[in-house]
Amino acid sequence: MPTNQDQRIFAIFMEEAGERLETLKTGVTKLPAIMADQDREEVASIYRAAHSIKGAAAMLMENMPSLASINKVSKRLEDCFKLVKDTPLKIDATTQTLYTKGFEVLKNLIDRAASPAGLSEEMGEKILQASLPLYDKLENNLKDLMSGKVAAATPKAATPKAATPTATTATATATATPAVANAVNQVMTVLKPMLQGLKQAESPETRKQLAGLCARLTKIGVGIEPWQVLVKTAHGAIANPKNSFKVLANPIINELKQGAELLQAGKASTIAPSATLLTLAGTKAAAKPATQEITIPADPKEVVKVLLKTFNKQQLQAIAQLLIKHVKS
Template sequence: MQSVKQQQILGYFLEEAKEHLDTIEQGLVDLRSTMADSERVNELFRAAHSIKGGAAMLGFDSIQKTAHHFEDCFKVLKEHSVKVDQRVEDLFLTGFDTLKALIVELQSPFGLREETAQQAVLAAEPTFNELQTYLQLLISGKPMSAPKGMPASALPANAAVQLTTILKAMLQLFKQGDSQKSRQQLIGLCHRLIQVSPRETAWIAIIQVVQRAIAKTQHSYAAIAPVVIKDLKHSSDLLLAGRTAEIAASANLQKLVVPTPPSSSPSAPQTANRASAATKPQVSIPREPRAAARTLLEVFNKSELIEIAEFLMKAIQ
């Protein structure tokens, strides 16, 4: 049994670690833009360094080692002008899933079990090794190709671990209660899911449906969570089994994103249009401009985005 003092110290570490994870996640979601801002890259380095230091002090070797990998990689980004591509982003995000999973597991009722931690670190080692090697090759300016023997559409070796980790994180967010921040974090986790297999159109399609369902704030978490988690688990199993042609949104998931038709009453067309507009999904837009842009791109189609842009231009004139 931990002493009260130990529990307090652990609580402080977890609170700070969550903030650092948010910083790293936000930087990695759009790493190409992050690379254009040296201060943001420095923030990523400091966040990884802080997690490493706190984990070392408390004796969480697995978290320390994983954060150290990130610190080394972010140091490369700090010191060199790396042209980020999809492969770099995928490798960083895969590694991030491991770091986040370790910290989420640490705050679970049973804590971070040594066996679980070791397995996670071992599974992540190839990812970090490949990332380090790839970054050095990019710095050298040598052309890159996919790893030998691995087709471009192949799933990463630890895909099952990634999927399980992300689904657990989504479930935890649903349990924490509804808020704008948690909905944005859920949408961010959907990005992680897409990166597991970014070329499978059926997989991407169902994740996009999930994103739209989460964005509709008129639906409570109690209504969304059981449907979303069930659909994602089923689709994940199909993805891992190579049966992507069978991936499709269930009827219950589709109901969450289909607007409720306006009530039929003898009214003028203008009134009907207003009723239809009222049933459009309600979207939580973050204050940070890049995150706001990503949310809009996920939720609205091209014609709707043009209409929004025109309205904003008129509003600020």
């Protein structure tokens, strides 16, 4: 029987799942253009959305078995994006329809779970079993298309560009970092017992155990400063006896999981603890990563692409607020 703490964690899961569904919905809507694009970032973003739902459901389904269906369906959808996330592909109407139906199955399960009646284990299993032929068909269809796939363009070596009247050079806090293989799985093996610990009654011993679990994460991504800063900030927040487990659960679990996804994707330079986590840790300012110059193009659409690749969510929100302020002034 789910405890009150389980219900609070479930609410966090549903909030995050809603955000990931929006990413999937947007992606499925403009799938042909995204799939054919040589830049695979948008496909990778859709893939990570399905992956995040799968991982979050896995952490909760021990006490909430009905979430097993969400875990398994998101895994099948994730697999369908994994097949093509690194290779541009021209998809047909049938493939887009199958992707759309696959998304709708997952959305149906999550909507049911969020409803007052909830999602029963039996209903979840029934929906799962009915959807399996759909995902099988989608995977087979993708493999057929890939047998005549669009050849990926040979990546061109990046060359420094001098500033011109049509481009503005800016300084951004970003550094190239190597991808850490299997980082998400490594981090999840720590976050799962950490989540269970946050459900327990608060005591100095439990807090010490949680801090110990968090310290284990420093062994992942050794030498990658932004990740290490995030882990140390999370450790400080956990060790602070003023912070209740209820308050810690959301920022600790979500930020470490999102950080692991960026670490695995080779985007550790965009990892940064949120203002909330810094406050919980009693940290006034995050350590500053090394800076490098980026080129801001004149084309607004290209500017957006550069910003999305360079900054994390919190930084983008701050940039947006500053832009709005200056435009209005």
